[in-house]
Amino acid sequence: MKRKFKIAGLALLSAVSLFMIFDFAFPFQPKIHYATQVTDHKGNVIHAFLSKEDKWRLYSGVSEITPLLRKTLIYKEDQYFYYHPGVNPFAIVRAGVRNIFTGRRTSGASTITMQVVRLMEPRRRTYLNKILEIHRAFQLELHYSKAEILQMYLNLVPYGGNIEGIKAASLLYFGKPPQLLSLSEITALTIVPNRPSSLRPGTRNDALVAARNVWLRRFEEERLFDKNIIQDALNEPLVVKRLQAPKLAPHLALRLKKENPDEPVIHSQLKIQLQSQIEEQVKNYINRRKMMNIHNASVLVVNNETMEVEAYVGSADFNDVFDGGQVDGVRAVRSPGSTLKPLLYGTAFDWGLITPKKIVNDVPSNFSGYEPENFDQHFNGPVTAEFALANSLNIPAVKILKEVSTPVLISKLRKAGFKTIDIQAKDLGLSMILGGCGVTLEELTRLFAAFSNEGELKKLRYTSETPLDKKGTPIISPEASYLLTNILTQITRPDLPTNFDNTYHLPKIAWKTGTSYGKRDAWSIGYNRRYTVGVWVGNFSGEGVPELSGANTATPLLFSIFNALDYNSPKGWYETPANVSLRKVCAESGDIPSEFCTHQILDQYITGVSAYKRCQHLRWVFTDKPGKISYCTYCLPENGFEKRTYANLAPELIAYNELQKIPYQKIPPHNPDCERVFHEGPPLIVSPNDGSEYYLRPDEPQQIQLACQTSNDVQEVFWYINDKLKQKSAPHEGIFVSLPLGRVKISCTDDKGRNSNIWVTVKKM
Ligand SMILES: [Zn+2]
Numbered sequence: 030m031k032r033k034f035k036i037a038g039l040a041l042l043s044a045v046s047l048f049m050i051f052d053f054a055f056p057f058q059p060k061i062h063y064a065t066q067v068t069d070h071k072g073n074v075i076h077a078f079l080s081k082e083d084k085w086r087l088y089s090g091v092s093e094i095t096p097l098l099r100k101t102l103i104y105k106e107d108q109y110f111y112y113h114p115g116v117n118p119f120a121i122v123r124a125g126v127r128n129i130f131t132g133r134r135t136s137g138a139s140t141i142t143m144q145v146v147r148l149m150e151p152r153r154r155t156y157l158n159k160i161l162e163i164h165r166a167f168q169l170e171l172h173y174s175k176a177e178i179l180q181m182y183l184n185l186v187p188y189g190g191n192i193e194g195i196k197a198a199s200l201l202y203f204g205k206p207p208q209l210l211s212l213s214e215i216t217a218l219t220i221v222p223n224r225p226s227s228l229r230p231g232t233r234n235d236a237l238v239a240a241r242n243v244w245l246r247r248f249e250e251e252r253l254f255d256k257n258i259i260q261d262a263l264n265e266p267l268v269v270k271r272l273q274a275p276k277l278a279p280h281l282a283l284r285l286k287k288e289n290p291d292e293p294v295i296h297s298q299l300k301i302q303l304q305s306q307i308e309e310q311v312k313n314y315i316n317r318r319k320m321m322n323i324h325n326a327s328v329l330v331v332n333n334e335t336m337e338v339e340a341y342v343g344s345a346d347f348n349d350v351f352d353g354g355q356v357d358g359v360r361a362v363r364s365p366g367s368t369l370k371p372l373l374y375g376t377a378f379d380w381g382l383i384t385p386k387k388i389v390n391d392v393p394s395n396f397s398g399y400e401p402e403n404f405d406q407h408f409n410g411p412v413t414a415e416f417a418l419a420n421s422l423n424i425p426a427v428k429i430l431k432e433v434s435t436p437v438l439i440s441k442l443r444k445a446g447f448k449t450i451d452i453q454a455k456d457l458g459l460s461m462i463l464g465g466c467g468v469t470l471e472e473l474t475r476l477f478a479a480f481s482n483e484g485e486l487k488k489l490r491y492t493s494e495t496p497l498d499k500k501g502t503p504i505i506s507p508e509a510s511y512l513l514t515n516i517l518t519q520i521t522r523p524d525l526p527t528n529f530d531n532t533y534h535l536p537k538i539a540w541k542t543g544t545s546y547g548k549r550d551a552w553s554i555g556y557n558r559r560y561t562v563g564v565w566v567g568n569f570s571g572e573g574v575p576e577l578s579g580a581n582t583a584t585p586l587l588f589s590i591f592n593a594l595d596y597n598s599p600k601g602w603y604e605t606p607a608n609v610s611l612r613k614v615c616a617e618s619g620d621i622p623s624e625f626c627t628h629q630i631l632d633q634y635i636t637g638v639s640a641y642k643r644c645q646h647l648r649w650v651f652t653d654k655p656g657k658i659s660y661c662t663y664c665l666p667e668n669g670f671e672k673r674t675y676a677n678l679a680p681e682l683i684a685y686n687e688l689q690k691i692p693y694q695k696i697p698p699h700n701p702d703c704e705r706v707f708h709e710g711p712p713l714i715v716s717p718n719d720g721s722e723y724y725l726r727p728d729e730p731q732q733i734q735l736a737c738q739t740s741n742d743v744q745e746v747f748w749y750i751n752d753k754l755k756q757k758s759a760p761h762e763g764i765f766v767s768l769p770l771g772r773v774k775i776s777c778t779d780d781k782g783r784n785s786n787i788w789v790t791v792k793k794m
């Protein structure tokens with residue numbers, strides 16, 4: 030007896046050792062190629078891709094396998110699943126006996142583990158293969174837990190056609206995740222794998238109901254569930270048909286799949302309802318504008334607090350091949366129009382250069398040959414900085430950029446993650462602030478979210494893998510962000526959609542529009558405390574449309590998205606930062622009032638940052654009693670003079686007043702007997718441009734215009750060509766001259782001896 034035990038023990042030991050050696054030599058490494066599924070922030074599948082083998086094989090996690098599903102399945106397939114080591118010896122013996130008596134081979138002996146082996150490595154049914162399969166089953170049991178093996182089974186089990194696994198079956202037949210399946214639905218689904226073609230859901234529903242009820246009654250007999258639960262399940266109609274796989278957010282889904290090629294489940298931060306609602310909105314919006322030859326739009330919705338991207342619409346219709354629906358407009362590089370202006374103004378606030386009420390001149394200006402115009406080709410004269418930003422005036426923006434300098438703005442944009450601008454950097458000039466550069470909707474929306482987050486730029490979070498930046502990168506200060514937001518919230522502005530007040534409910538948001546050169550791109554980016562929404566409308570073909578504008582084409586969509594998103598935002602508005610205070614300024618300049626500044630207004634400023642400059646909108650001038658001659662301190666007589674104030678106008682504003690015939694107060698001519706030499710404020714030659722080249726056609730010699738801008742006290746200017754006096758003229762009167770060939774020096778001297786020179790080159794054509 031003892032000996033027998035010993036032999037049995039030895040046999041068992043060698044069998045186990047043999048198994049271990051085989052397990053080591055031929056490890057079982059299941060490699061399952063899943064179809065990629067992209068979920069929303071709650072785990073709902075929003076988009077699914079076929080697997081490499083063109084199967085709908087969607088991975089379900091352990092948490093998606095409910096106790097109800099587990100209980101039903103184990104009872105039906107393998108009652109001793111938790112007790113056997115992969116193979117159920119009693120079942121094998123029973124099946125063997127049955128085979129002998131009936132002469133048929135049944136698969137009743139298969140455990141769930143054995144079925145997993147066969148699903149992973151399908152083999153012909155031979156006795157040798159059976160032994161191999163038993164070995165594999167032991168291996169699975171050795172290396173994986175019961176829960177994992179059950180999960181493998183539920184991920185691989187066939188459901189007819191190219192549907193595999195409980196998750197795909199649940200989604201594509203019942204349109205819901207496995208956790209929400211009822212007992213009736215679970216029972217039906219556990220039967221299908223036995224006869225996947227004859228019981229395929231949606232085709233033979235009657236047969237499926239009959240088979241389901243057989244099993245439900247068996248559950249009742251075995252008292253697996255309560256009587257009334259079974260009764261409910263029996264009464265439940267089987268509503269099942271083959272559904273389409275979810276295809277929301279196609280552009281983001283493709284993007285995330287490309288970034289995570291081996292992830293079976295990608296957890297995006299989208300909100301399924303918001304996403305489908307906005308996709309619908311964009312599609313309808315563009316459908317109504319196709320008549321105008323406007324065919325596409327993109328939208329990005331970012332939650333400012335979490336930085337989660339809650340909706341992502343790359344184009345109006347992904348399936349519209351004709352209009353490039355597959356192009357991802359969120360990442361397409363386009364001209365920003367005026368949408369970078371807020372960043373520039375914010376920077377200028379931080380540099381102390383401007384405050385909201387600071388006066389800037391919106392008059393024709395020449396920036397070394399660059400003469401920008403406004404969108405409506407109209408000039409407004411002196412305006413406040415806030416008016417200039419809210420009305421998106423071009424000349425003030427270029428002037429401010431000239432002061433801030435393009436390298437500074439470029440380095441800010443680099444810091445803010447603008448990739449194309451980084452590449453273009455060395456080719457960018459002042460025109461970049463009017464759209465002469467490339468940006469994406471993604472970059473712009475992220476930048477505007479920073480304005481909402483006290484100037485701190487944070488990473489956009491597309492998936493739950495990306496952690497929230499606790500501290501962002503400061504782009505502008507909280508104070509500058511606050512001032513910007515106030516300006517961008519103003520509703521008396523021209524970039525509201527035409528007739529907005531009777532058509533749209535206007536949400537409380539800060540926003541900025543942009544229209545690119547050639548009317549190719551319409552932008553509108555807006556934010557409140559909770560959300561930043563970026564909208565682009567245009568054609569992927571790049572075709573411009575005369576009716577296209579940020580105000581009329583992109584803003585209505587922005588407003589309707591905000592209304593859907595956050596109609597009555599529970600979050601209040603931004604609080605005034607401690608360092609933003611009020612001060613009195615002169616309305617004529619926006620500077621600190623001087624003794625002659627009678628019109629004073631309140632202005633916000635940043636303590637310790639905003640410039641503290643005394644107003645010089647007027648200046649004191651000494652004149653003779655009748656006010657016909659002015660004096661300087663050098664020639665001021667001992668008596669018989671008056672001290673009067675005169676407008677202290679910038680040369681370009683004087684030129685503008687002259688051009689527009691706007692009356693202004695002129696300083697009387699300077700004392701002709703004065704011998705002092707003046708240096709400050711020489712004439713500014715605005716035509717031709719310094720360093721330019723001219724090609725003269727020999728048959729018709731052209732004349733070139735000479736023009737300058739001068740101080741308020743200049744009565745006459747003298748033009749010299751190569752140091753020879755050419756002509757005398759009034760300061761604001763352009764003259765035309767013929768130039769000699771070669772390098773030509775052009776000089777302009779005013780009646781006080783102040784002089785400027787430029788050089789041009791004249792060549793024969
Ligand atoms: Zn003043």
Ligand SMILES: [Zn+2]
Nearest residue numbers: 660661664703
């Ligand atoms: Zn003098």
